Amino acid sequence: MQAVKIILDIIVVLASILLTMLILMHKGKGGGISDMFGGGIGASASTSGVAEKNLNRLTVIVGLVWVAVIIALGLLTKFGLI
Structure with missing residues (x-):
């Protein structure tokens, strides 16, 4: 069962990094923190629908x-399997 825990831990780390990158790739909607850091650079950098x-x-x-x-x-x- 220790191997399962290690595999799940690796999946959590990889998913966390990927999720962070995906969230940062989203287009800012304007008026928020994303504008402070360059999110409001205009329509030239907008993505397609x-x-x-x-x-x-x-x-x-x-x-x-x-x-x-x-x-x-x-x-x-919780159930003590790992």
Whole structure:
């Protein structure tokens, strides 16, 4: 069972890094912190609607994987399997 814990830990770390990168890739909606750091640079850097939809889908999928692995690790720890 120790190998399962190591694999799940690796998946959590990779999903966390990927989720952070995906969230930072999203287009700023304006008026928030994203404008302070250069998010409001204009329409020249805007993404297409399809690309934004795909980025949203990928972000949600990676987020769900991250949550599922966190729950699995918690259950394994709670029941003393790892």
